[in-house]
Amino acid sequence: MARLLIVEDDETIGNMLASRLRMHDHEVVWQRTGRGAVREATVTDFDLVLLDLGLPDLDGIEVCGQIRRVQPECVLVMLTARQEEMDVVMGLDAGADDYLTKPFGLAEVLARIRAHLRRGAPSGPARQEHRIGDLVVDAGARRCFIVDREVALRAKEFDLLRRLAVDAGRAVSREDLMADVWDENWFGSTKTLDVHIAAVRAKLTEAAGGESATMPRIVTLRGHGYRLDGPRR
Template identity: 70%
Template sequence: MARLMVVEDDETIGALLESQLRMQDHEVTWVRAGRTAVREAAMTEFDLVLLDLGLPDVDGVEVCRQLRQAQPGCVLVMLTARQEEMDVVVGLDAGADDYLTKPFGLTELIARVRAHLRRGVPAAPRHTIVIGDLVVDTAARRSTVAGQEVKLRPKEFDLLARLAEDLDAAVTREQLIDDVWDINWSGSTKTLDVHIAALRSRLAEAAEPSGAVIPQIVTLRGHGYRLEGPPS
């Protein structure tokens, strides 16, 4: 059983999501406003949040940012009627792990929730990967650059760990989606691109003050990505 929060002001949709998720044996808190969601997140640890972006009181993207700050390890899934690609990218960059565009199928939503919870925090033996000044500790789920911790969202860390395991090797987009999200993933691969861009940015920001030597994430067009180690 997982602890979920549904942030949805539409009474029909909210009631349906609450009842269906409870039928999956989850503990569900349903709130109807962004400020209420932020207050709940300050008091209760959630495994996953379904967040409608069209809220009556606060812009959903801002709520997403505040929820991510309050609960770095929580899975955030946006529910949006916004069709424009830039709106989706802004939401993902604000801290969301995934999104569903309304109207969505209930079966797909339940499957997506199940997939995220299954991938939540994978069990792993202690394994530390050192690449230049970057250290990736998969057991502690902690990464550092020149001794300073890099604050990564859960999927960003999973992507870094997956690429680091195959340093200097090409990893396909499909393999990254399978390993970091789920083998039965049905969402947009845009999610992968946004998380890669955010990961690049966080690593670069961490390395800049000290001039630390870190690997680079190389885009392989039409194929995937490669984590390229620094020159010896």
Template identity: 65%
Template sequence: MARLLLVEDDDTIGHALSTSLAAHGHEISWQPTGRGALAEAARGPLDLVLLDLGLPDLDGVAVCRELRTTQPDAVVVMLTARDEEMDVIIGLEAGADDYLTKPVRLAELHARIRAHLRRGTTAGSPDSDGPVALGELTLDTASRRVSVAGAEVALRAKEYELLVRLAAEPGVAVSRETLMSEVWDEHWFGSTKTLDVHIAALRRRLAEAGDPAGLPVIVTLRGHGYRLDPPSQVCPTVER
């Protein structure tokens, strides 16, 4: 049984979602406010949080950032009626793993939750004989640590898993479908915008960690996916 936190201020939506989630065997705590959500999160580990961005007391994005601190291992899925792309991007950059736009279709909601929870129980790093070094970047899959020039870099779970997957085949093109299947879940469906936002965040964290000249580069392959080029293979004309 998974422990889920639903943060939704609309009584009708909250009641419908909490009832449906409980019927699927989850332990549900429904909180209508951001402060109530943070108090509930402080009680113990959560598996997944469904977080409405339009809360009456606190900004949902701020709540998301706090949850990423207090519940680093929990999956955070935003529920938003906002259809502006920037709102979604801001939420994902604040630490959310995924988003669903209201009105939420229950079949899609349950499928997405199953995918996230299944991935959480099976996710792991590819087998490795030891740390992988790409220029100044070192990946130690045994300890799930990433370092640049010897200094550890803090990555969120999905950022780390994306980096490990790309680093498993440096210089090889990896499709969007493959990344979504292996980093999120093989049964994933719906928008893949979350992939782009996590790639952008991963690029930013690596750029802030050290001299870009000594680091591999995540190259965008339009219409296909991404490729991780070791420092010696970086071409100044490619899109990054």
């Protein structure tokens, strides 16, 4: 069904994940070190990576960033025993799409993997191109531009921006964003949404080159969600 990379040094956890995922007809590669994972990611395309942050040779967040650079389209899920909020935020900033905190149930891992693998473009009108001010979101090509400058977005960042662009000028709740961009049965933390919003804002600002008058804005609606507004006139 899909090609998966497991990066886990714990033999018990690694064996459990690899065997169960193979039972579900996935093609699985298991690496026990960060260096091995990065090396594997440079030669093989993966649909999803399960990455333990507590690796014996390299810091997992560093490995996350390296894999993201060579596999910009794959889904990257962190597995971590770390409880500190900053570790999670750093991992999401480094390129992860999601995280699971150990100890986790196997059913939860399998459900999360199914959710990520079945996500295509977010639901919404079939229109392929959305223009908000000088921002163009081309859903068909999965590219976006501000004027003639392309905005380099990761897969989930693009899906999030497109979902906001579908309802530009209208409030979109956190629940709707999580359901449409991640999964309707999502049961994890929504912290990943805020980190992805921050990344999209930063990339839009960079692409606009300081021309704030022409740049659309993602407005935070406290207690509700977000809204994509056109440029101020």
